[in-house]
Amino acid sequence: MSNEMTSHDPLSNDDGFWGLLLGKKYDKIPESERTLENLVSDFYVGRTKRIDSRFESVDDLLAELNDQSPDRAQQLLLTIWAEEKWAQKSSGGNGFQVETNFEDELRRLEDEGLFVEELIDGFTLVWPSKEVRVTTREDDRVRSRLFERAHPLFVRKNGGGEVEVRGAKNRIKKFSKTFTDSDGVDRIERSQTTQEVIDGLASIFNDEIEALTLTEVEFQRTYLPDGSSLSLSNPTGVRNDLNSEAVFQELVDLQSLSELSHLGFNHNKTGKKVELKVEREETGFYFEIQDRYLPESEKEAIRLLIEDKLGISFDSIYPYDVQLRDSYIFHQILTGAVETYNRYFEDLPEEEQSLLNEFIDVAEIDTFECYRCHEVYEEEKPDKCDECEGDSFRDDIRREVSVDDEAIHEAAFESLKEIRDTLSDNGINFLDVSIDAYETKHNDYIRATFQEVASAGKEANTHRYEYINYCLGNGRLPRRINQYLLNSVLVVYGKAYLNGREHFGTIDLHDLLMTDSPEDLLTSAIRDSKSQFRNRIIGRADEAFERLQDLHQRGAAGEFDDLSQEEREELKEDYDYNEFERDVFYLLKFMFLFTERWGREGETETDGCLVIPEDDGYFIASYDPKLTYTKKGYDLDAGEKNKAAWYMVTENLGGALSVSLSDDENLDAHLFVSNKFREGQFPYVASRVQEWFEQSEDVETGDIPVAFLPLESLLSLYDTFDRHYDPIIEYPSVKAAFRRAFIEKIRSGEDGYSVVDTDACDAVEERVLQALKGTTRSRTLKDHTE
Numbered sequence: 001m002s003n004e005m006t007s008h009d010p011l012s013n014d015d016g017f018w019g020l021l022l023g024k025k026y027d028k029i030p031e032s033e034r035t036l037e038n039l040v041s042d043f044y045v046g047r048t049k050r051i052d053s054r055f056e057s058v059d060d061l062l063a064e065l066n067d068q069s070p071d072r073a074q075q076l077l078l079t080i081w082a083e084e085k086w087a088q089k090s091s092g093g094n095g096f097q098v099e100t101n102f103e104d105e106l107r108r109l110e111d112e113g114l115f116v117e118e119l120i121d122g123f124t125l126v127w128p129s130k131e132v133r134v135t136t137r138e139d140d141r142v143r144s145r146l147f148e149r150a151h152p153l154f155v156r157k158n159g160g161g162e163v164e165v166r167g168a169k170n171r172i173k174k175f176s177k178t179f180t181d182s183d184g185v186d187r188i189e190r191s192q193t194t195q196e197v198i199d200g201l202a203s204i205f206n207d208e209i210e211a212l213t214l215t216e217v218e219f220q221r222t223y224l225p226d227g228s229s230l231s232l233s234n235p236t237g238v239r240n241d242l243n244s245e246a247v248f249q250e251l252v253d254l255q256s257l258s259e260l261s262h263l264g265f266n267h268n269k270t271g272k273k274v275e276l277k278v279e280r281e282e283t284g285f286y287f288e289i290q291d292r293y294l295p296e297s298e299k300e301a302i303r304l305l306i307e308d309k310l311g312i313s314f315d316s317i318y319p320y321d322v323q324l325r326d327s328y329i330f331h332q333i334l335t336g337a338v339e340t341y342n343r344y345f346e347d348l349p350e351e352e353q354s355l356l357n358e359f360i361d362v363a364e365i366d367t368f369e370c371y372r373c374h375e376v377y378e379e380e381k382p383d384k385c386d387e388c389e390g391d392s393f394r395d396d397i398r399r400e401v402s403v404d405d406e407a408i409h410e411a412a413f414e415s416l417k418e419i420r421d422t423l424s425d426n427g428i429n430f431l432d433v434s435i436d437a438y439e440t441k442h443n444d445y446i447r448a449t450f451q452e453v454a455s456a457g458k459e460a461n462t463h464r465y466e467y468i469n470y471c472l473g474n475g476r477l478p479r480r481i482n483q484y485l486l487n488s489v490l491v492v493y494g495k496a497y498l499n500g501r502e503h504f505g506t507i508d509l510h511d512l513l514m515t516d517s518p519e520d521l522l523t524s525a526i527r528d529s530k531s532q533f534r535n536r537i538i539g540r541a542d543e544a545f546e547r548l549q550d551l552h553q554r555g556a557a558g559e560f561d562d563l564s565q566e567e568r569e570e571l572k573e574d575y576d577y578n579e580f581e582r583d584v585f586y587l588l589k590f591m592f593l594f595t596e597r598w599g600r601e602g603e604t605e606t607d608g609c610l611v612i613p614e615d616d617g618y619f620i621a622s623y624d625p626k627l628t629y630t631k632k633g634y635d636l637d638a639g640e641k642n643k644a645a646w647y648m649v650t651e652n653l654g655g656a657l658s659v660s661l662s663d664d665e666n667l668d669a670h671l672f673v674s675n676k677f678r679e680g681q682f683p684y685v686a687s688r689v690q691e692w693f694e695q696s697e698d699v700e701t702g703d704i705p706v707a708f709l710p711l712e713s714l715l716s717l718y719d720t721f722d723r724h725y726d727p728i729i730e731y732p733s734v735k736a737a738f739r740r741a742f743i744e745k746i747r748s749g750e751d752g753y754s755v756v757d758t759d760a761c762d763a764v765e766e767r768v769l770q771a772l773k774g775t776t777r778s779r780t781l782k783d784h785t786e
Contacts, residue, residue: 011070012036021081037062043077047084054080079119086123086154089166090290091299092314093190096163096176100184112178115150124155128171162188190286193316200311201257205243209265209309211302212274213237216264222251226524227508235266258328267302270294274302276310280328280498282337284317320344326352327510334359334408334494334509335474336401355513359407363400368393403494406444409471412491412509413437413446415518416469425523429453438468443478445470446491448522463594463613467526471509472496483582484597485537485589489525503536505529533593534729541590544583545718548675551575552711555675561631568629580627581607584673587714588623591721592739610671612739619743621707623671633676636685669746675711679755682708686752706753707746716761717742724768737771738764 012018018026018039025042026034044051044058055061065073098105106116106124115127129150136143153167153175165172179185204214217238218231230251232238241247252259263276275290289306291299307313320329320340330352332340341362345353368377372390378398384391416435423430431451438447448467468486470478473494481488490501493509505525512521554560560571585597585608594611612619628634672685686706720738727734741764745756 011065011073012039014074017074021077036065040065043080047080050084051080075119078117078125079121079123082119082123082125082152082154083121085152086156086166087296088293089154090288090292091164091166092303093288094165094172094176095188096165096179097186097188098157098161098163098184099186100182102157102161102163105179105182105185108182109178112181114175114178122157124157126153126155126165126175127151128153128174190315190317192284193313193318195313195316195318197312197318198254198257201260202254203310204239204263205248205254207309208239209305211268211305212265213268214239214242214263215266215273216262216275217242217260218262219252219256219259220261221259222256223253224251226528229261231262233264267294267298270298274306276306281317282332282335283339283343284319286317287312287314289314327508328498330356330510331494331497333401334403335498336360336403336494338399338401341401342399351514352510355411358411359404361402361404363402365398365400367396367398369396403473405471405473405475408473408491408493408509409444409446412471412507412512415512416446416448416522419448419519419522423450423519423523425527428527430523430526440480443470443480448489448526463618467529472501477501482536482540485540485586487529487533489522489529503532505532534590537586537590541586541718544586545715545722547575547579548583548587548711549715551580551675552715556712560629563629571629575627577625577627580675581625584608584623584625584714587718591718594618612743614739614743615736619668619739619746621669621671621746622667623673623709626672626674628674628676630676633678634674635678636672636681669705669707671707671709671746673709673711673714677708677710682706682753682755683751705747705749707749708753708755710755710757713756713758713761716758717764720761720765720768724765724772727772728768731771733774734768734771737767741767 012035015026018034022029022039022042026039029038029042040062041058044061051058051061055064065076068076103118106118109126110116115129117125117127119125127150129148131146132149133144134147136145151168151171153165153171155163155165157163165175176187180187204217214237215235216231216233218229220229221227222230224230230247232241232247234241242252261278265274265276266272267274272291272294274294277288277290278285279288289303291302294302303314320326320332326348329340329344329348333345333356341360345356348356365378366381368381369375370377370385370388370390371392371394373385373388375385375387377393381393381395385393413435419433419435421431421433423433429452431453433448433450435446435448438445446469448469449465451464465487467489468481469489469491470481471491471493473492473496477490480486489505489507490496491507491509491512492501497508497510505528507521507525512518515521563571582597585595588608588610589595589597592610592612594613596609596611598608607624608622610619610621610623626634626636721728724734724738728738729735742756745760745764746754748754
């Protein structure tokens with residue numbers, strides 16, 4: 001085709017249109033080669049069968065486009081593109097019945113702000129959009145601007161007024177709300193059924209489906225000690241493993257089918273993947289098929305085949321009460337779900353009904369709905385409607401289920417409080433176990449304290465733990481647990497149980513109240529909490545590092561020099577002392593897991609406690625972060641000197657650190673951490689501390705230094721730990737080298753104080769590198785100290 005100007009150049013020159021159809025392929029085509037013939041040839045690739053079935057060849061398609069106006073040609077190409085995308089989306093579950101004129105309903109969508117494109121063969125594209133901020137380069141500058149980002153929904157009208165929509169779930173959900181605002185549009189809902197489905201699903205254990213190979217299966221709970229989920233995956237098939245003695249009966253059985261969450265099949269004819277997912281909602285569960293990329297001609301046949309072989313229906317919702325799910329119903333009701341209560345409560349076992357009656361209150365409220373305008377009034381029937389002045393009302397009763405969180409807390413505490421003395425779990429002993437109530441201003445907790453020691457461990461490797469445990473249901477996790485990164489186990493119920501809670505050890509309230517061995521649930525949850533603890537820290541530490549690094553770089557660049565008092569106050573509003581204290585804590589906690597954050601407002605106590613295991617005990621230091629926005633640096637005046645000494649004396653005399661200090665131990669150091677120190681004050685602070693110790697008769701004097709840790713050094717230490725994270729965590733020798741080197745730098749000062757500068761941090765990394773040379777893959781990785 002000639003490169004000369006033609007009447008169809010507007011079609012080939014539309015960058016946005018061809019970028020949509022070809023994506024990144026379009027960007028790779030040189031501008032000089034972006035003729036209509038070349039663009040259509042690239043569009044033909046991957047759509048050969050679809051285009052040939054309609055036009056017989058790419059040349060016929062090109063001829064058809066030349067015969068059409070540019071707008072009509074675009075509509076034709078966009079229809080072919082939409083048909084391909086339609087086939088790549090999963091079918092079923094998103095149908096609508098339209099009783100009114102479909103075109104009128106589309107115009108209504110446009111009035112609501114949705115962009116609508118009508119295509120050929122009953123296809124319509126609907127483009128929901130949202131504003132997103134995008135950073136772009138504009139000549140020699142970088143700018144961030146708001147753009148409308150649009151993603152398509154593919155809408156197809158079938159016979160009889162039915163409309164099917166395919167696309168992303170979240171976008172369909174928003175579209176559905178707008179589309180069904182019309183009285184003439186209803187969503188086609190799944191219907192409730194009383195059919196049992198367990199027997200049909202049991203065929204996955206023993207019946208082959210000729211056209212489909214079972215390649216994946218997932219159960220959300222099993223008979224493993226902690227009820228962990230189980231996933232099996234094998235591209236050649238999982239049926240033999242699923243039926244093996246190691247799995248069937250031992251880990252799952254027929255009753256476990258009520259915990260099924262996912263099946264994956266390989267379609268033997270096309271080699272494409274088909275997924276069957278179990279979706280759970282308030283009144284029951286239903287099945288969804290994921291059949292993306294299957295030819296449209298195969299989708300309906302496979303749906304019917306799965307329905308027949310597994311005895312299920314994609315159009316039904318299956319009630320929980322006939323599917324062995326009493327515990328699930330228990331938690332659903334504890335979300336305050338009225339429909340679940342109405343449908344299932346009376347069918348639950350008496351013991352569970354009795355438990356629920358302790359935790360919920362069911363109120364019945366009289367309602368009166370106006371026949372004319374549907375306005376609803378509660379408790380008292382009005383003489384006439386305020387909205388339309390109608391005087392006819394439909395009487396009804398509405399139920400509300402409220403959940404008593406305090407009663408649940410008391411019940412959980414009663415179940416746990418009798419746990420005492422010694423517990424064991426996988427070679428770990430919990431000694432001197434004590435459970436008591438722990439209250440703060442805003443929340444009630446269940447506190448568990450114990451001494452942990454490995455069965456074959458030394459006394460030096462023991463540690464006193466305090467777990468602040470919380471009953472979490474439909475509310476939010478208390479901020480204190482995450483801000484202070486407390487050791488915590490969550491007793492979960494209601495939404496917290498149904499949604500799951502990552503990175504915490506959890507106890508199912510239902511299991512806790514039904515068991516005769518609550519200690520087994522507690523020890524298992526503590527083990528899970530410890531194994532997941534670093535995952536709670538990592539994200540927070542990374543974000544804290546970014547904020548602290550930005551603070552340091554701005555200070556080093558002189559941004560805080562010569563500021564007025566008003567300007568300093570504005571900086572504190574953006575990033576204040578408490579935020580600095582929090583971020584320092586996150587970095588220290590990431591490197592040294594036993595670090596604790598204190599510093600309660602109004603209390604005379606150190607901001608935190610650094611606890612580092614050593615060969616013969618612990619290195620224990622109080623620490624205080626100090627933020628300044630002054631050029632001279634933080635002023636460690638007499639008050640700060642006195643406070644540092646006070647911390648060291650009082651904690652040595654049995655303050656909050658007594659859980660970690662033995663009777664004959666002193667505090668090892670006090671650390672100041674600041675983004676800028678007044679270095680000339682170091683000797684005076686140290687001398688003041690020593691004076692306090694000399695005046696105290698109850699504290700053994702000795703080499704107990706004050707250490708100064710500049711922010712730059714803290715960032716350097718964190719960077720070393722982060723870059724060598726895997727070997728430090730995996731190899732005890734490398735971890736010990738990092739700890740020992742850091743402790744030595746604190747203790748290596750003169751005149752009662754030390755400064756851990758960047759040279760000291762480089763020396764710490766050098767020790768880590770030396771230790772790495774001595775590691776091998778065969779070395780034992782287990783470390784009981786953390």
